[in-house]
Amino acid sequence: IGEMMLEFFESKIKEYDSVARMAKITAKIGLISAPESVKDEAMKDIMDTFKREIQEIILRTL
Structure with a gap:
């Protein structure tokens, strides 16, 4: 049973990795095909979030 559970969890990790990669590619396609104003706004939002x-990381370490 332990080996089957390990195989199951490894499969789930691979599944989540695949979903994350697909989301990343979809976002890239969206940015490439978006109008310039949308790209600018998206980049501003990303930079603000970053x-x-x-x-927050700096404040937690002080």
């Missing part, structure tokens, strides 16, 4: 995350 900035907030970094600030």
Whole structure:
């Protein structure tokens, strides 16, 4: 049973990895095909989110 559970969890990890890769590719396609104004807004949102995350990490380490 232990070996079957290990195989099951390994399969689930591979499944989640595949879904994450598909989401990444879909996002890339969306950005490539989007109008310039949408790209600019998306990049601003991404950078704002990234900035907030970094600030939170820094505050937690102080």
